[in-house]
Amino acid sequence: MLRVAVIGGGPSGSCAAEVLAKAGIQTWLFERKLDNAKPCGGAIPLCMVEEFDLPDSIIDRKVRNMRMISPSNREVDIRLDPLGYDDNAYIGMCRREVFDSFLRNRAADLGTTLINGLVLRIDTGEKRQGPYTIHYADHSGAGSTGEQKSLDVDLIIGADGANSRVAKAMDAGDYNVAIAFQERIKLPAEEMTYYENLAEMYVGSDVSPDFYAWVFPKYDHVAVGTGTMQKNQSLIKGLQKGIRERATKRLYKGEVIKVEAHPIPEHPRPRRVVGRMALVGDAAGYVTKSSGEGIYFAAKSGRMCAEAIVEISRNGAVIPTEKQIKSTYLKRWDRKYGATYAVLDILQKIFYRNDSAREAFVEMCGDKDVQKLTFDSYLYKRVVMMNPLQQIRLTLRTLGSLVRGQGLAPKDYTPVPSAVGRSEGDFLAEEAAQAVKAQSKDKATSKDKSTSRVS
Numbered sequence: 542m543l544r545v546a547v548i549g550g551g552p553s554g555s556c557a558a559e560v561l562a563k564a565g566i567q568t569w570l571f572e573r574k575l576d577n578a579k580p581c582g583g584a585i586p587l588c589m590v591e592e593f594d595l596p597d598s599i600i601d602r603k604v605r606n607m608r609m610i611s612p613s614n615r616e617v618d619i620r621l622d623p624l625g626y627d628d629n630a631y632i633g634m635c636r637r638e639v640f641d642s643f644l645r646n647r648a649a650d651l652g653t654t655l656i657n658g659l660v661l662r663i664d665t666g667e668k669r670q671g672p673y674t675i676h677y678a679d680h681s682g683a684g685s686t687g688e689q690k691s692l693d694v695d696l697i698i699g700a701d702g703a704n705s706r707v708a709k710a711m712d713a714g715d716y717n718v719a720i721a722f723q724e725r726i727k728l729p730a731e732e733m734t735y736y737e738n739l740a741e742m743y744v745g746s747d748v749s750p751d752f753y754a755w756v757f758p759k760y761d762h763v764a765v766g767t768g769t770m771q772k773n774q775s776l777i778k779g780l781q782k783g784i785r786e787r788a789t790k791r792l793y794k795g796e797v798i799k800v801e802a803h804p805i806p807e808h809p810r811p812r813r814v815v816g817r818m819a820l821v822g823d824a825a826g827y828v829t830k831s832s833g834e835g836i837y838f839a840a841k842s843g844r845m846c847a848e849a850i851v852e853i854s855r856n857g858a859v860i861p862t863e864k865q866i867k868s869t870y871l872k873r874w875d876r877k878y879g880a881t882y883a884v885l886d887i888l889q890k891i892f893y894r895n896d897s898a899r900e901a902f903v904e905m906c907g908d909k910d911v912q913k914l915t916f917d918s919y920l921y922k923r924v925v926m927m928n929p930l931q932q933i934r935l936t937l938r939t940l941g942s943l944v945r946g947q948g949l950a951p952k953d954y955t956p957v958p959s960a961v962g963r964s965e966g967d968f969l970a971e972e973a974a975q976a977v978k979a980q981s982k983d984k985a986t987s988k989d990k991s992t993s994r995v996s
């Protein structure tokens with residue numbers, strides 16, 4: 542009887558474990574930290590809710606307006622209502638600590654053995670063909686180091702994210718990564734209402750030379766972040782300052798409650814299946830360019846990989862071969878999503894090239910055909926066919942926007958206006974009052990410190 546270990550209890554691992562357990566295959570799911578809050582914007586497409594049967598309770602906000610903000614701070618709203626989507630359509634905004642634990646617990650309820658353990662090392666057998674021995678620190682008891690244990694299995698699914706140990710064990714090869722940085726900022730209730738069903742995406746070389754920055758709403762705070770390719774890693778804190786400055790009038794009353802950073806893979810690893818070890822999600826490298834979307838693709842790849850294993854192992858009755866896993870899971874995945882990754886890669890190269898191109902990109906987002914195309918492909922993961930006339934119109938508009946973008950690209954950036962309609966005068970007065978308050982607090986603290994030092 543087939544024994545499978547899934548390493549990593551994020552969306553890819555939990556969705557894989559769920560399918561395996563449902564099919565009656567003996568499955569272990571390893572997660573090093575059961576309350577893990579994966580650094581993430583937490584935006585998910587609508588189709589994921591139905592496809593993965595997600596309850597409303599794990600979705601903090603239902604966004605129906607995506608605001609694109611250009612380098613010159615031109616704002617273009619992409620609203621679902623005028624595009625003819627029904628009232629139930631939205632982009633879901635989640636907190637990963639809530640989202641991940643729901644999926645993990647569901648896999649456990651269906652029969653997966655959930656192990657609160659950090660996988661330290663994997664013995665992979667001759668020519669990495671198994672059987673495999675997983676050495677891990679079991680953290681289910683008390684103590685910070687955990688209890689050293691091991692487990693023998695026939696097959697491993699590596700769902701352990703961008704720093705995957707499974708990828709190392711199977712010699713999957715490296716991939717380029719982007720570095721993402723995010724602050725969770727708690728806003729007063731009246732400022733938070735502005736983000737009730739609105740998310741913002743900022744573009745400009747001040748916030749990222751090769752990506753976008755975001756303000757995504759959660760239940761009582763916003764996630765504010767940016768990302769950039771690894772070669773620009775040293776710029777990341779300056780870029781985060783860039784997004785804070787641009788959105789300052791909407792965020793300045795906020796309090797930073799969490800700071801987080803994490804790599805984002807830029808393309809698949811050279812080898813995703815070796816022996817009976819298969820990578821899924823970020824471990825495999827399934828985040829799309831341009832949008833930086835990875836949650837749906839993680840869950841979907843976990844599910845597709847597990848479905849392939851159930852099929853070729855005949856519900857766990859036989860042990861699958863490397864060749865079988867490649868010719869089912871990998872082949873189906875590449876056939877289904879290869880074109881999506883290629884198109885988004887090209888779009889990133891065209892529109893994030895410089896500030897003129899970014900101006901053009903935001904201008905184009907005002908076009909109804911572009912909005913419908915973008916939302917249909919994001920929300921429902923379906924390829925939308927255009928008629929030849931629409932294609933010609935879109936090409937001409939793209940060229941027009943690219944030309945106009947050059948004139949619009951700014952030399953300096955100014956912050957966007959306040960979220961609650963505060964005037965410039967009010968803003969400056971409040972800012973000055975806050976600075977005075979901070980100064981007197983500093984003085985009081987240093988006085989306290991000197992007093993305590995003396996005593």
Ligand SMILES: Cc1cc2nc3c(=O)[nH]c(=O)nc-3n(C[C@H](O)[C@H](O)[C@H](O)COP(=O)(O)OP(=O)(O)OC[C@H]3O[C@@H](n4cnc5c(N)ncnc54)[C@H](O)[C@@H]3O)c2cc1C
Nearest residue numbers: 549551552553573581582583584660702822823835836839
């Ligand atoms: C700042 C940021 C913002 C993002 N925003 C979005 C967004 O808004 N929308 C979107 O779709 N995508 C977003 N992404 C991408 C998304 O977060 C990932 O694509 C997604 O989390 C991948 O899921 P996964 O299950 O493959 O891996 P992960 O979510 O990374 O899960 C891996 C799990 O494995 C566990 N683990 C790792 N090593 C071990 C080990 N040795 N032993 C045991 N357990 C282990 C970890 O604790 C973790 O729980 C963002 C990424 C970043 C960094």
